[in-house]
C-alpha cells in the first residue's frame with residue numbers, strides 16, 4: 074500500500090462570508106489568537122506524517138506565500154536584539170515542511186482547485202485539507218483519516234455528526250452501511266427533513282489519484298466545479314469509508330465559527346485562560 078506523503082490545501086476561495094476583511098486578508102490567514110489558521114493546518118499535516126504540501130492559492134493571497142517564506146530582515150533584527158525565542162518561532166514556520174504553490178486564476182470551485190494538483194500528486198494517494206476547516210484534537214484529524222486508509226486501502230472522508238437543524242450547510246453522507254462507515258453517496262447542502270444521515274463531510278479527505286480522471290469529466294454547477302461531483306463518480310468505481318474523527322471542528326470561514334475557535338483556543342492557553350474566564354464570567358452576570 075502506498076504511503077500518504079502529500080497534502081493539497083486549496084486556499085484560493087473568495088471568502089465572501091467573511092467580507093469585508095477578506096478583501097485584502099485571506100480568510101486562511103485570519104489568526105486564532107496569534108497564529109493563522111493555515112499554520113494550524115500545516116502543523117496538523119506535519120504531525121500526520123505529510124512530507125510535501127501544495128497550496129492552491131491566487132494572486133490576491135500573496136500574504137500566504139510570504140508567511141511561509143524566510144523573512145531575513147526580521148530574523149536578523151530579532152537576532153541582533155537577542156529576541157531568540159521569537160526568532161526560533163519564526164524559523165520554525167519556514168522550516169516545518171516543503172510547501173509548494175500553484176495559482177488558481179479564477180475561483181472556479183473546489184474541484185477545479187484540486188484538479189490543478191494533478192502533476193504534483195502523480196499516481197499517489199493523497200490528502201486534501203480545506204483551508205477554512207480547523208480541527209482541534211489530540212491525535213491530528215488527518216492522522217486519524219490516514220489510519221482508516223491504511224486499514225481498508227480506500228478513499229476516506231472525515232466526518233462528524235452535525236446538528237440536524239444546520240445540516241443544510243454541509244455535504245451529508247449517504248451510507249451503504251452506517252455501521253462499518255462504507256459510503257455510497259454524498260448530498261451537498263440537503264434540505265432539512267431530506268437527510269440521508271446526520272454525518273457531514275468536514276474538510277478532510279484521503280483520495281486515490283484516479284480522482285483526477287473524474288475531475289476532468291464533471292460539469293459546472295452554479296459556475297463552480299465541485300470536488301463532491303468527482304468523488305460521487307469515483308464512488309462508483311472504488312470504495313469510500315468515513316473516518317469519524319475525534320476533535321472539535323470549527324468552520325473559520327463562518328464568522329461565529331471563527332469567534333468560537335478564538336475563545337476555545339484562548340481557554341487552552343495557560344497565559345490567557347485565567348483572564349479570559351474572568352472576563353466571560355463577568356459578562357455572564359451582566
Ligand code: UTP
Pocket residue numbers: 083084085086087088089090091101129177179180181182183185186203204205206326
Ligand atoms: P469554501 O467554499 O469554503 O470557500 O471552500 P469560499 O468559496 O472561499 O467560501 P465563501 O462561501 O465565499 O465564504 C473550501 C476551501 O476551498 C478553497 C477555499 O479557499 C477554502 O479553503 N477554494 C474554494 C479554492 O481554493 N478555490 C475555489 O475556487 C473555491
